[in-house]
Amino acid sequence: MSLRLVSHLPWPAPALLAWTAGWAAAWSCRQVGLLGGPDLAVGTAVAVAFAVGNAGAWRRFIAASGFPASTALLAIGAGADASAWLLALAPLLLLYPLRAWRDAPFFPTPAAALTGLDRVVNPPPRCVLDAGCGLGHGLAALRRLWPGAALHGVEWSLPMAWLAARRLPSADITRGDMWARSWSGFDFVYLFQRPETMPRAWQKALAEMADGAWFASLEFPVPGVASVAVVDAGVGRPLHLYRVRCAATTASGSHSTGARPGR
Ligand SMILES: C[S@@+](CC[C@H](N)C(=O)[O-])C[C@H]1O[C@@H](n2cnc3c(N)ncnc32)[C@H](O)[C@@H]1O
Known part of the structure; x- marks a missing residue:
């Protein structure tokens, strides 16, 4: 090979x-x-x-x-005794349960990564989900953009979900599997996962989200699907924006700083 x-x-x-x-x-x-x-x-x-x-x-x-x-x-x-190695592994497994590894381990959204998103997604969404919210860095960035939105987060790691809920008391953060959680009712779903996750996530968005709802992925595009815009805040992690069952031309007229028409 x-x-x-x-x-x-x-x-x-x-x-x-x-x-x-x-x-x-x-x-x-x-x-x-x-x-x-x-x-x-x-x-x-x-x-x-x-x-x-x-x-x-x-x-x-x-x-x-x-x-x-x-x-x-x-x-x-x-x-050292073998049990010492197992004890050392326990906190790691608690922090990163194996299921979370199948999608993405923890990397936080950089603070400035979503700058300019509010100029593309306008009017602001009312109900937002960060699927795999980690410690809530993505939610915090979304809160700065849209202070009036109802923010929700779902996170598989129990300690991270607990800490995120404490960091962001105004958001509704639960410990759970983002695949089991329904995305219907959200008009904006945000993901920062990994390339392999994107086809399944887009299928879930199509199956559950309403027409015109927004689906956003930091860094990793949905393969074979044209985004409606890309917000590039210059932190090396562009945000790829999609709209459920809307043509890729929907937001291509946006000229906000750092935003460019989708590919
Ligand atoms: C790259 S981090 C992004 C964290 C956060 N969204 C942010 O942008 O700051 C990915 C997160 O997704 C979580 N995750 C992975 N698979 C998951 C699943 N099936 N259900 C819920 N959370 C999951 C991981 O535990 C990790 O915290």
Whole structure:
């Protein structure tokens, strides 16, 4: 398999593959007597080779760093009881339950990323959902744009949902699965997930949201669907805007700063 093909595997499989490849290479070195440095260098080089085909700097970093990081942790925790490792993993699993990994782990919406959105989506939406709201950074940015809107968030990680509800008491934030939650009744649904999530999310929007309702995705477009506008606030994460069952020309007349017609 070409190393570039790993990027077509569903995440986090490419990371697991890079980590395993790093460990396998280091183990092979040790079998032929290459110890105390060369084994780590070869393992790291192999992990990096598997990592570079991933899309996105964060994914490349996670895939490349797993082998050296786990080697360092093992050296630090040498002699520790196996239960200590399990205890160390518990907070991570609580924060990032496995289901959340299938869509996206936590990356907050940058504070300025939605600047200009209110000039494209006008009149303002009345009822807004952030599907996978994390700690509420996206909701906070939406609140600054539309102080009068009813804001809702759904988040699979219990601690994050709890913290987000405390950070944004004016929003209705619940712990739950964004796929199980109905999107009907929302006239604006916001997502910051990952590329693989977008086709399913768009199908859900089409199935549940009313004609003309807005669907917004930070950074990741819906493949094969023309957006009605792209709001680019210059933070490296453009916002792709779609309208349910409306032609892609709907908002292309918008000339607000940083907004451009959809692709
Ligand atoms: C990239 S973060 C975005 C957080 C927030 N929307 C923001 O923009 O600041 C994605 C979030 O989606 C959550 N998530 C992933 N899959 C989910 C699911 N099936 N249901 C609910 N939340 C989910 C993750 O736990 C994570 O907090």
